[in-house]
Amino acid sequence: MNRLLFLTGNAGKLAEARHFFEPLGYRVEQFLIDGEVPIVIEPQSDSLKDVATSKIEQAKVHLNQSGQNGSILVEDAGLFIDELNGFPGVNSASVLKQIGLSGVLNLMSEITHRGAEFRACAVLFTGEELVFGVGVCRGTITSETLGDSGFGYDPIFSPDGEASGRTFGQMSRPEKEDFSHRAKALQSIKKQLDLLRR
Ligand code: IMP
Secondary structure (H helix, E strand, C coil), rough: CCCEEECCHHHHHHHHHHHHHHHHHHEECCCCCCEECCCCCCCCCCCCHHHHHHHHHHHHHHHHHCCCCEEEEEEEEEEEEEEHHEEEEEHHHHHHHHHHHHHHHHHHHCCCEEEEEEEEEEEECCCEEEEEEEEEEEEECCCCCCCCCCCCCCCHHHECCCCCCCHHCCCCCHHHCCCCCHHHHHHHHHHHHHHHCC
């Protein structure tokens, strides 16, 4: 069985990746060196693809130095709010830490058009080549936090097409996967791997 080392500290993301890649014969593991997720530097860029590419290049170096082998997966995502010119975008993680969900809702208190999208860019290094997948999930920012499932901005994001207007924070993981930007990015990689194997 091929090892697929996912560079992430997020258990939810690991579970999603298992769901996609284990049926293809990959054993998905968290990428750890001496029990720690290797540190990679987040480059200054507005492009998720540039950020993910830089992270995979750094992860390749860590993999070589650690003497482990396997494919590597990295993924970068963010929330892009229409009326805030794409804020918080690539800075989603740090903005959430600094102002929290209540800070984002305060910034939007006077805004009536509440459209936004999650974007994800995933990159898999097979050992020989890089395979990219992108995914977008459109939705709206709610006026209050709803639900406590998931992580990050889930409690204030309601995906388009969700009949009762629930947020990701009110959905189970499999329910979220029907809409999720990350699921679309991983699905795209999965399809390309299927094709490469033919
Ligand atoms: P990452 O690059 O995928 O770790 O995402 C950066 C930040 O974007 C995370 O720390 C979250 O705050 C936010 N984010 C990304 N994907 C999601 C999601 O599926 N739900 C909620 N927040 C997300």
